[in-house]
Amino acid sequence: MKAIPYICAPLMFGGLYVFPKLARIDGREIPQTQVEQPIEGKVFQRWSRHRSGANQWVPGVDCLETHVFLIEEIFEQEAAR
Numbered sequence: 303m304k305a306i307p308y309i310c311a312p313l314m315f316g317g318l319y320v321f322p323k324l325a326r327i328d329g330r331e332i333p334q335t336q337v338e339q340p341i342e343g344k345v346f347q348r349w350s351r352h353r354s355g356a357n358q359w360v361p362g363v364d365c366l367e368t369h370v371f372l373i374e375e376i377f378e379q380e381a382a383r
Contacts, residue, residue: 318373319346332380351376 317334321344326332334350353359357372 317349317351318376319348321346323347326380330383349376 319339319341320335321341323338323345324332324335324347332349335347337348337350339346339348351372353372
């Protein structure tokens with residue numbers, strides 16, 4: 303599986319693109335994942351996940367590494383839903 307973060311504002315990540323497309327085992331829809339995006343000949347699934355008051359972007363602290371930790375948390379939360 304590949305997960306590629308994307309930028310939605312200066313130096314802030316707004317979510318990620320996933321290949322191959324992910325689905326829940328129970329068949330329930332995963333919110334904000336319906337958009338597909340071709341990237342280098344493959345179709346990625348966009349997971350729109352913006353930072354909120356609970357997980358604001360902190361300049362000078364947050365980076366790609368901290369966003370990867372957030373991606374792992376996003377997947378864990380969806381699996382527990």
